[in-house]
Amino acid sequence: MSEQAYQRLWDSSHVTLQELLDQELPLLEPVPDRERQSFHYRLSSLYLYYLGLLRRFDTLYDQMVHPQKRRLLRRLLDGVAGRVLELKDDLVRTDLSEYHCLDHVLQDLKLTPADLEVPIPKYFLLEQSTILKERGLMLAEILSRMGPVTSETSFPEMHRTTAIILLQRAERARQGRLRATFMREIRKEEERDRKIREEGWHRFSQDQAAIIIQKVWKGYLQRKRTQHDRWTEMEFIGMLPSAHQVNLRVMYQAGLGEDIGRLRQIEKEEEFQVAMVKTHDVLRETEGPDMKEKLKEQIRQWFIECHALTGRFPDYPDESLGGSSLIFADKTPEQVKMELEVQAQESKKKNQEKNKEKENEKKERKQKKEKGRKREADTMLKTWPSKFIPVINAGHEEYINMWKNQHESIHPTQSFDPEALRVEKRKELEEEIRIQVDELMRQELKNLHLAVDREEGKPLKPLKKKAGKKTGKKKKEKDLTPDRSVESLLEELVVFGFLRKSETVTLKDYIGDFLYLGSTLNLANKLPMPSLFDIRQNVALYGVLRLGSPDIHAMAPLIRSILLVGPSGMGKKMLVKAVCTETGANLFDLSPSNLQGKYPGKMGVQMIVHMVFKVARLLQPSVIWIGNAEKNFYKRVPKEEKEMDPKRIKKDLTKALRLLSPGDRVMLIGTTDQPQLAEMKGLCRTYERILFMPRPDYASRFVLWRQMIETQGVQVTQNLDISALAKVSDGYTPGHILQAIHSVLTERRVLQLSKQPLVASEFLGHLAKLEPMYREEEESLKDWYFKTPLGKRKVKFIKDQDVEEAKLAKERKKRK
Incomplete structure (x- = not known):
């Protein structure tokens, strides 16, 4: 795409954004509980539209070259991503579920299930590629110091005579099979000769022979034409992938164009950085002295006016309140003075009001209990105020004021706008000079007080924040390793196996299809179970989007931990690795089996938890994984696991999680297939979001069979009935399906595919050997959830x- 095409896409995106911003205000109004369905529909439609905008802004930010436009696009991209997370939180509160049936909304908005896929911004990995390379080199260096870990697999020794007997037995069996096939062919020839002797040769005339040959040939040609027409029709209606759809050359050229665009971005960004420094220096030399003198004259004039009106010089505003910027906010000296006095009086009143608030709290608690029953009857639904809407609004207004009516002919080479850069740097220079002038004018005001009023001016105390005490208590943490560097802690964690190198697994590799009948099941009063597509979507929202960007994490609803609950083989560990791959996060392993025999005692547990969370914060984003998470919260510890002591990390883990605040891109992800063994209260307090993973439905199994077979390098033909496989494999997990495919598609079988096509019956025997997920097991997991x-x-x-x-x-x- 050209820059003009990207500009048109940007313009159309802001038209959609304006429509969405107009729909935001009605959502803040409370809605009665009886209108839950209409409220849910409005939330869902907004959520889908914002997902579409996120996809567009990600494409624009990834491919546009203009450096100033890209800065605005970055703010809009983060703002829209944060708004998607807020709407997801509202949907959970409205729907009382982590999974939502949006098939009817998709149908009404004329969208496809692909539009529901959560796009992962490409800059998550592109902008920290150098950091990831450094971390990889650091891990490689630590592992090289440890020395090569030789895992020599010891095979059982066999005597020479026994080995010869085995070889002879195998050779005799091979010769026996060859002899049997040879004798079978001889018997067939003898039978054919006998029939010819008894019945004689049937002789055809020349015309009869020609007619038979024509029939066979014309039938063959017609079958080929019919098959070709059927395939063409299925491709036209979208039921089969087109042969011309996947063109490697076109894909290569598209990828090459994207890479060239990114290289141009780097060049223009370097030019812009140089221009920023030059512009700042030029403005400081040319306009800086005039700005400084002008500010001094304005502040002196304000001193004189205040003295003329009140008979004394005013108190200079503190820097925490804005300094002299408070003076030039289009207010008269009297208004500024009144505001300062009011702020001083408010600080005194607040201390008096605190005592009254404590008395009123007791009365309010009683009233809340009485009103609670009434509220249950008349529950009101509404969305919480958004933190990202002001950011989106500011970005939208900047686009309208600066970039909407600008044609691409103004910036043909996609270079920066020097006039806009001067305006931006002039504001920064004014702020720098204002701080310097404030220090000088405070001293001058003190001298005026001493000379004229004969008194020392008392500086205005900054207002204390109420939340300061609460946040201060949470942030206080004893540093058990104050004298150690990050490199030494990192090396110790790698040596003991707590920091691991995650495998490269993308979120797309977690295959699954959309739940198409969710709304229909809801209407029939049947609670629909989530599909694999829903699980992948929630992991992208809760894990990837939050950990990928510090700006999004700082303002989005805080989620510190996730618990993945499902039977073995559902891909829980795969999802943990996918989160690490998509965000470039470090993977820490605090599973009970990994803790066994390491850091014994109470102090040892405190030390390892402290080290893991400290390094995770310093090298964020980070994922802390706990496999078999139910063992940390056992109701009764089994006898065979008492030596492991799986519950010893429980208290320190919950304390460390509470200390995580917005901006700390550290997430705890637990996986379990037996949550019934754990205490419900402790598990739910530690893990804020619980994602249930039931067995895959028919649509997901169909997609799993097809894509898993194709990833083995095998093209699926009509001879292979995928629908029958999906039906037969009901109750089997994706792990079972993959295991059956690996068992069938050996190297030898792949070589035979040209002569002997793949058939569904080949997989049935291998599936029968595996133990499926029984209904009782699934029902017990549902009851627990x-x-x-x-x-x-x-x-x-x-x-x-x-x-x-x-x-x-x-x-x-x-x-x-």
């Missing part, structure tokens, strides 16, 4: 709905 806090609320909501429907039905009968 509905005992979690969110699950309980969902069950209660469904019961209340059933009661209301029953009442309405009775009233209708009475009316009749």
Whole structure:
């Protein structure tokens, strides 16, 4: 795409953005609980539109070259991504579930399930490529110091005579099979000769032979034409991938164009950085002295006016309140003086109000209990105020004021706008000079006080924040390793196996299809289970988007931990690796099995948890993974695991999690397939979001079979009935399906595909050897999930709905 095409895409994106901003205000108004469906529909449509905008802004930021436009696009991209996370949080509160059925919304908006896919911004990895390379080199260096780890697999020794006997046995078996096939062919020839002797040769005339040959040949040609027409029709309606759809040359050229665009971005960014320094220096030399003198004259004039009006010189505003910028906010000296006095009085009043607030708190608690029952009957739905809407609004206004009406002919080479750069740097220079002038004028004001008023001016105390005490307590943490460097801590964690090199797995590799009948199941009062597509989407929202950007993490709803619950083989570890790959995060392993025999004692546990969280903060983004997370919260520790002492990390883990604040891109991800063994309260307090992973549905199994076979380098033909495989494999996990495919598609079988096409029956024997996920196991996991806090609320909501429907039905009968 050309720069003009990207500009048109940007213009159309802001038209959509303006429409969405107009729809934001009505969502803040409370809505009765009876209008939950319409409220949910509005939230869902907004969520889908913002996802589309996120996809567009990601493309624009990745490919546009103009450095000043890219800075604005970055703010808009982060703002829209944060708004998507806020809407997801609102959807969870409205729907009382981590998964949402949006098929009817997609249908109404004329969108496809692909539009529901969460786009991962490309700059997550591109902008920290150098950091990732340095970390890789650091890990490689530490591992090289440790020495090569030789894992020599010892094979059982065999006597020479035994080995010869085995070889002879195999050779005799091979010769026996060859002899059997040879004898079978001889018997067939003898049978054919016998029939010819008994029945004789059937002789055709020349015309009869020609007709038979024509029939065979014409039938063959017609079957080929019919097959070609059928394939063409299926490609046209989109049921089969087109042969011309995947053109490697076109894809290579597209990727090459993207790489060239990124190189141009680097060149223009370097030019812009040089121009920023030069512009700042030029403005400081040419306009700096005039700005300084002008500011001094304005502040002196303000001193004189205040003295003329009040009879004394004013107090100079503190730097925390804005300094002299408070003076030049289009206000008269009297207004500035009144504001300063009011702020001083408010600080005194707040101390008096604190005592009254404590007395009123007790009364309010009693009133809240009485009002709680009334609120349950008349619950109001509304969204929380957004932190990202002001950022998006500011970016949208900047686009309208600066870039909307500018044609590409103004910047044909996509260089920076020097006039806009001067305006921006002039504001920065004014702020720098203002701070310097404030220091000088404060001293001058003190001298005026001493000379004229004969008194020392008392500086205005900055207002104390209420939240300062609470946040201060949370941030206080004893540093158990104050004298150690990050490199030494990192090396120790690598040596003991707590910091691991994550495998490269993208989120796209977690294959699964969309839940197409979610709304239909809801209407039939059947609770739909999430699909693999929904699981992948939630991991992208909760894990990848938050950890990928510090700006998004600092303002988005804070989520410190996730728990993935599902049977073995569902790809829980794969999702953990995918989060690390997509964000470039470090992978720390605090699983109970990895802790066994390391750092014994109470102090040892405190030390390892402290070290892991300290290094995770310093080298963020970081993922702390705990496999078999239920073992940390056992109800009863099994006898065989008492030596491991899996619960010893429990207290220190919860304390360390509480200390994580917005901006600390550290996430705890736990995986478990037996959550029933754990205490519910402790597990739910530690893990803020619980994602249930049931067995895959038919659509997901169909996609799994097809794509997993194709990844082995095998082209799926009509001889292979994928639909039958998806039906038969009900109850099997993706891990089972992959295991069956690996067992069938050996190197020898792949070489035979040209002569012997792949058939569905080949996989059945290998599937039968595997143990599927039984209904009882899945039902026990579902029962456990509905005992979690969110699950309980969902069950209660469904019961209340059933009661209301029953009442309405009775009233209708009475009316009749």
